[in-house]
Amino acid sequence: MLPIRTILVLIFLAQHVFGACPWLCLCYLKETPIKVDCSGVGFSKFPGEIDSRVQQVDLKDNKIESIRNLNTYTELEYLDLSDNKINSISSTAFKKLTKLKYLDLSNNSFTDWSQIKARSLLASTTRLTTLKLSHNSLKIFTAIEGNLFIESSSLEELHLKSCEIKSFDGNSLKNFTKLKYLDLSHNPIRWLNNLYSKTLTYLDVSHCLLDSINPYALINLPGITTLKLSGNSEFDMNIGNLTSGSLQSFEAAHCSLTSPGLAGLPNVTYANLRGNKIEKLNERAFSRNRVLVELDLSLNDIKEIHPFAFVAARQLAFVNLSSNSLKYNIPWNSFSSNINLKALDLSRNQLESVGNLSILALEYLDLSQCSIKDIKKDSLTGLPWLQHLNLSNNPLKNIPNDIQSWSLRNIDFSYCRLSVVTNETFRRFPEIGTINLTGNRFTKPFKTYMFEFNDRLESLKLGDNPWICNCSSRDFKSFWDFLKSYPVKVKSYEEKDVKCMSPDTLAGQSWISACYLEWYPVIELETSNFGIPHYGSVLIVIVIVIAGIFAVIGAIKHGIKQRIKHEEEEMQREMVEALQIQARIVHQRRQTFPLLEVEDTELRTPRPPVRARTESELTQPPTYEEAIQMMASSREDVVSSENVAGVSGQRQAHSDDDDDDDENGQSYSIGSELSDSDSDEEQIRINRKKQSHNSL
Numbered sequence: 176m177l178p179i180r181t182i183l184v185l186i187f188l189a190q191h192v193f194g195a196c197p198w199l200c201l202c203y204l205k206e207t208p209i210k211v212d213c214s215g216v217g218f219s220k221f222p223g224e225i226d227s228r229v230q231q232v233d234l235k236d237n238k239i240e241s242i243r244n245l246n247t248y249t250e251l252e253y254l255d256l257s258d259n260k261i262n263s264i265s266s267t268a269f270k271k272l273t274k275l276k277y278l279d280l281s282n283n284s285f286t287d288w289s290q291i292k293a294r295s296l297l298a299s300t301t302r303l304t305t306l307k308l309s310h311n312s313l314k315i316f317t318a319i320e321g322n323l324f325i326e327s328s329s330l331e332e333l334h335l336k337s338c339e340i341k342s343f344d345g346n347s348l349k350n351f352t353k354l355k356y357l358d359l360s361h362n363p364i365r366w367l368n369n370l371y372s373k374t375l376t377y378l379d380v381s382h383c384l385l386d387s388i389n390p391y392a393l394i395n396l397p398g399i400t401t402l403k404l405s406g407n408s409e410f411d412m413n414i415g416n417l418t419s420g421s422l423q424s425f426e427a428a429h430c431s432l433t434s435p436g437l438a439g440l441p442n443v444t445y446a447n448l449r450g451n452k453i454e455k456l457n458e459r460a461f462s463r464n465r466v467l468v469e470l471d472l473s474l475n476d477i478k479e480i481h482p483f484a485f486v487a488a489r490q491l492a493f494v495n496l497s498s499n500s501l502k503y504n505i506p507w508n509s510f511s512s513n514i515n516l517k518a519l520d521l522s523r524n525q526l527e528s529v530g531n532l533s534i535l536a537l538e539y540l541d542l543s544q545c546s547i548k549d550i551k552k553d554s555l556t557g558l559p560w561l562q563h564l565n566l567s568n569n570p571l572k573n574i575p576n577d578i579q580s581w582s583l584r585n586i587d588f589s590y591c592r593l594s595v596v597t598n599e600t601f602r603r604f605p606e607i608g609t610i611n612l613t614g615n616r617f618t619k620p621f622k623t624y625m626f627e628f629n630d631r632l633e634s635l636k637l638g639d640n641p642w643i644c645n646c647s648s649r650d651f652k653s654f655w656d657f658l659k660s661y662p663v664k665v666k667s668y669e670e671k672d673v674k675c676m677s678p679d680t681l682a683g684q685s686w687i688s689a690c691y692l693e694w695y696p697v698i699e700l701e702t703s704n705f706g707i708p709h710y711g712s713v714l715i716v717i718v719i720v721i722a723g724i725f726a727v728i729g730a731i732k733h734g735i736k737q738r739i740k741h742e743e744e745e746m747q748r749e750m751v752e753a754l755q756i757q758a759r760i761v762h763q764r765r766q767t768f769p770l771l772e773v774e775d776t777e778l779r780t781p782r783p784p785v786r787a788r789t790e791s792e793l794t795q796p797p798t799y800e801e802a803i804q805m806m807a808s809s810r811e812d813v814v815s816s817e818n819v820a821g822v823s824g825q826r827q828a829h830s831d832d833d834d835d836d837d838e839n840g841q842s843y844s845i846g847s848e849l850s851d852s853d854s855d856e857e858q859i860r861i862n863r864k865k866q867s868h869n870s871l
């Protein structure tokens with residue numbers, strides 16, 4: 176044992192030899208990269224005692240005001256000083272940080288470039304690739320004004336978001352010979368000029384004050400692929416279409432564009448023109464955009480689309496025309512040449528009819544929240560690959576009888592005004608999987624043969640309809656059985672949504688709770704003494720009864736266990752052997768006759784109570800059967816309880832439920848049919864299983 180003093184000295188030495196960690200910080204000194212995390216600990220100056228070999232330092236969210244000298248940290252690669260109060264950096268502070276790659280000075284208190292000493296900072300950090308200066312009040316970014324002649328031949332990313340920059344001069348980019356990414360968003364910049372960079376690929380000038388851009392402003396950015404102009408609320412292109420051969424992603428959402436203005440951007444694949452002031456799509460509006468894939472024109476004021484507006488945009492796959500002012504049908508051939516168009520969103524327009532669009536590859540069509548009253552029987556014939564159709568929230572009253580689609584998977588008719596479904600309605604939708612009829616005007620259960628040809632139907636939503644519940648009606652019950660038969664069309668968790676509106680006595684109740692006693696009278700018999708009307712309460716009673724029985728059995732079992740304990744020691748060897756044999760038997764049975772075991776359990780004769788054994792029996796080693804039974808009684812989980820639960824549950828359900836599906840867990844029982852305590856125990860386990868199954 177070393178004396179405590181020695182230990183302390185050793186720790187002290189260790190800290191100096193193997194590295195120190197500032198109080199409150201997390202240090203990862205044995206890892207590569209060597210990391211020190213001092214974020215959010217309230218430091219007011221750069222902590223002095225950081226290990227000099229450190230490679231990453233996180234000092235985010237402290238109260239540091241100035242940076243003097245970091246020259247001991249020559250290995251530093253990553254330094255996060257964001258969310259501090261820094262307003263001065265010494266000109267020599269970064270002199271030796273030649274390995275620094277990432278420097279975050281966002282959200283500090285700089286009010287002028289001179290406080291950053293950016294020129295000397297960048298001159299010494301010759302490997303710096305990312306510099307973040309966002310959220311500082313820097314006011315300018317120009318090579319002309321002031322004495323800002325900063326340059327870097329390593330910097331690739333420069334973040335200047337929200338820097339109150341009014342004066343921006345693109346010439347200042349010239350001296351950043353590797354710059355790829357420039358974020359100038361949220362600055363009061365009015366004009367972009369002299370942009371000059373051979374390397375820039377990403378330029379974000381969203382949420383500035385740009386009202387127009389020289390059409391050739393991007394001409395000296397030969398590598399630009401992404402331009403973000405969104406949120407320049409006055410911006411439009413009426414002095415000329417912006418021109419760039421390389422631009423691939425163009426975002427100008429929430430500006431003031433009156434036309435798409437993509438004619439000068441032949442390489443654009445993604446264009447976001449959401450929330451502009453476009454009223455009309457002219458002939459050949461996108462004819463230069465041969466590689467355009469995704470086009471968002473939502474939230475404009477488009478009233479009119481020329482039949483040839485989208486001609487030549489052959490790669491177009493996603494078009495969003497949601498929230499416009501389209502009233503009359505879109506010409507049926509508007510998208511005929513867009514052979515790759517997969518998704519078209521026409522929701523929230525004033526369209527009055529589905530029309531007869533012809534779009535070869537369309538899979539997804541959204542026509543929700545329009546004013547559609549009319550759908551023709553050939554409305555979908557021009558859409559041979561349509562899979563998802565949304566007609567939700569339309570004043571649609573009727574679905575024509577001969578309407579057809581060989582591909583449709585999901586159809587949403589929710590919140591329309593439908594009141595009739597006939598045996599012809601869904602006949603020609605062989606692939607249909609989900610139908611949403613929520614919020615319509617249906618009152619009577621559907622005849623099940625109406626879905627005769629919809630083998631793949633797996634979800635039918637029926638909530639929010641004025642259903643008249645007649646529990647004794649055969650149609651009603653057989654419709655319910657249809658819904659609950661495989662594949663289950665109304666899932667257990669959806670049962671509560673399907674409610675009766677009348678008669679008054681049942682209004683507001685779900686079908687199943689209103690009709691349970693009528694449909695599954697077994698419960699009524701068993702609980703009629705209590706006079707409990709709904710199966711919800713029945714459940715509670717069952718739980719209480721089971722709990723009671725459990726307590727009693729628990730006590731009995733405890734007594735039995737005490738006795739068995741004595742036997743156990745003697746019999747251990749035999750029992751282990753018996754268990755092995757039993758397992759083998761069970762396994763074999765399962766493999767050969769999966770039902771045999773169940774039959775067995777059902778027909779099993781009550782076994783003699785343990786306490787009936789005589790003194791002599793107790794001293795004798797048990798027989799095989801005894802050992803097996805003993806094992807079964809002392810183990811909580813009976814091997815076959817799963818199967819037993821399934822089949823015996825089904826048996827106890829009433830025989831007149833012709834196709835009551837056990838999977839739905841609609842059959843409840845409390846086991847009073849079985850008399851002896853062991854069967855009770857069995858039954859309780861079954862019930863418990865069912866309970867937990869149902870409460871899921």
Ligand SMILES: *[C@@H]1O[C@H](CO)[C@@H](O)[C@H](O)[C@H]1NC(C)=O
Pocket residue numbers: 236237258259282310
């Ligand atoms: C700036 O830092 C302060 C704490 O110093 C923090 O409360 C604030 O949310 C930060 N602002 C931004 C935009 O990150």
Ligand SMILES: *[C@@H]1O[C@H](CO)[C@@H](O)[C@H](O)[C@H]1NC(C)=O
Pocket residue numbers: 326327328349350351352
């Ligand atoms: C920065 O720009 C000046 C003037 O345009 C030029 O003389 C100098 O060589 C440039 N520096 C770099 C690193 O390109």
Ligand SMILES: *[C@@H]1O[C@H](CO)[C@@H](O)[C@H](O)[C@H]1NC(C)=O
Pocket residue numbers: 412413414415416436438439460
């Ligand atoms: C932009 O291009 C479109 C399509 O070529 C053209 O009709 C329009 O006049 C152009 N806009 C301007 C302002 O030149």
Ligand SMILES: *[C@@H]1O[C@H](CO)[C@@H](O)[C@H](O)[C@H]1NC(C)=O
Pocket residue numbers: 420421422423442
């Ligand atoms: C257009 O984009 C592709 C990549 O999608 C690129 O290879 C090509 O060089 C770009 N064209 C121009 C003119 O920049």
Ligand SMILES: *[C@@H]1O[C@H](CO)[C@@H](O)[C@H](O)[C@H]1NC(C)=O
Pocket residue numbers: 449473474495496497498518520
């Ligand atoms: C279409 O645009 C609207 C509004 O901008 C948006 O809510 C909706 O999600 C878009 N649709 C698709 C399919 O992306």
Ligand SMILES: *[C@@H]1O[C@H](CO)[C@@H](O)[C@H](O)[C@H]1NC(C)=O
Pocket residue numbers: 507531533553557
């Ligand atoms: C679509 O309907 C219009 C008239 O409403 C008709 O002239 C045109 O032939 C129809 N197109 C198709 C493909 O059915």
Ligand SMILES: *[C@@H]1O[C@H](CO)[C@@H](O)[C@H](O)[C@H]1NC(C)=O
Pocket residue numbers: 543544565566567568585587
């Ligand atoms: C159909 O559109 C409505 C909006 O009106 C939306 O709530 C619903 O989720 C859409 N249905 C599908 C299947 O996407």
Ligand SMILES: *[C@@H]1O[C@H](CO)[C@@H](O)[C@H](O)[C@H]1NC(C)=O
Pocket residue numbers: 598599
């Ligand atoms: C649909 O029902 C009508 C009468 O209600 C019947 O005449 C017709 O044959 C039925 N059609 C099919 C396909 O079952």
Ligand SMILES: *[C@@H]1O[C@H](CO)[C@@H](O)[C@H](O)[C@H]1NC(C)=O
Pocket residue numbers: 567587589609610611613634636
């Ligand atoms: C209608 O049901 C579908 C699923 O079947 C769901 O995706 C859609 O959101 C529902 N519509 C509404 C308006 O809730």
Ligand SMILES: *[C@@H]1O[C@H](CO)[C@@H](O)[C@H](O)[C@H]1NC(C)=O
Pocket residue numbers: 645646647648649
């Ligand atoms: C309910 O259905 C039964 C059997 O179809 C019928 O006799 C009875 O009149 C119906 N009750 C009401 C109120 O419609």
